[in-house]
Amino acid sequence: MSEENGASKSEKLSNPQTWVDVHGDFLFGYAILRLKDTSTAEDAVQETFLAALNARDSFRGQSGERTWLVSILKNKIIDHFRRLSREVDFHNNDIDVIDDDFIASGPSAGTWKAGQRPSEWVVDVANLAEQKEFWEYLRKCIDRMPPHIGMVFILRDIENMKNEDICNVLTVQPTNLRVILHRARKRLRRCLEKIWLNTERSER
Incomplete structure (x- = not known):
């Protein structure tokens, strides 16, 4: 029963091998506006695809595939800002x-x-x-x-x-x-x- 449910969840996503072609440009545009640096934005998108690949069995189909990927990318961006904030003086x-x-x-x-x-x-x-x-x-x-x-x-x-x-x-x-x-x-x-x-x- 659990295996069937797991398969059903995975089937709602497209083939991960197509993600870069289908969503790559959109995710990069989303990231570059927020991160400003091309290399950092590219890294965030790559980390997003990797995290999505590892978490694909948890996808429940309650949102679209791109929306799901964007939510993962958003968390990557927030993590980046959290790390960067340690090097920035917010108090002076x-x-x-x-x-x-x-x-x-x-x-x-x-x-x-x-x-x-x-x-x-x-x-x-x-x-x-x-x-x-x-x-x-x-x-x-x-x-x-x-x-x-x-x-x-x-x-x-x-x-x-x-x-x-x-x-x-x-x-x-x-x-x-x-x-x-x-x-x-x-x-x-x-x-x-x-x-x-x-x-x-x-x-x-």
């Missing part, structure tokens, strides 16, 4: 220093300084995820972030991890996490405005 980020973009004191404290408020985006936000060009610019902007800022942004705003889980993975305090995330989003917005939105406007 001047969290007590008032951000230069905001008024520090007085009745307007905490509001944008003159000329620092971000401009309004005149873009179709609903369709951004489907625009290949947008993802290319997004990757460039993430590449420009310092490691500690990039990791926090990727885990929170791309992987949609909870703050508590990110703190556990990166061993960072919640207060530091909020500050780093704020700076990540601000850097990203400025970068996209500079290298993407300006290009969009110039082509109109």
Whole structure:
């Protein structure tokens, strides 16, 4: 009985020899956006295929094959960030220093300084995820972030991890996490405005 069930589970997956051809490019694209380094992304994808091969009998068919592979890859990426976080200083980020973009004191404290408020985006936000060009610019902007800022942004705003889980993975305090995330989003917005939105406007 157990052998029949095991065979049934395995039959729901395609031949592992086809995985690289069918899923390789997609998984690499997923990994390179998050890991930034080509060699590291390739290693993560290879580790994903190996882990999937070893765990193929546990596949229950509750999700598609690619979704299952992506979930394994996501765990590999999180493991990479966990190792990398040991080499990155998340605590020396001047969290007590008032951000230069905001008024520090007085009745307007905490509001944008003159000329620092971000401009309004005149873009179709609903369709951004489907625009290949947008993802290319997004990757460039993430590449420009310092490691500690990039990791926090990727885990929170791309992987949609909870703050508590990110703190556990990166061993960072919640207060530091909020500050780093704020700076990540601000850097990203400025970068996209500079290298993407300006290009969009110039082509109109």
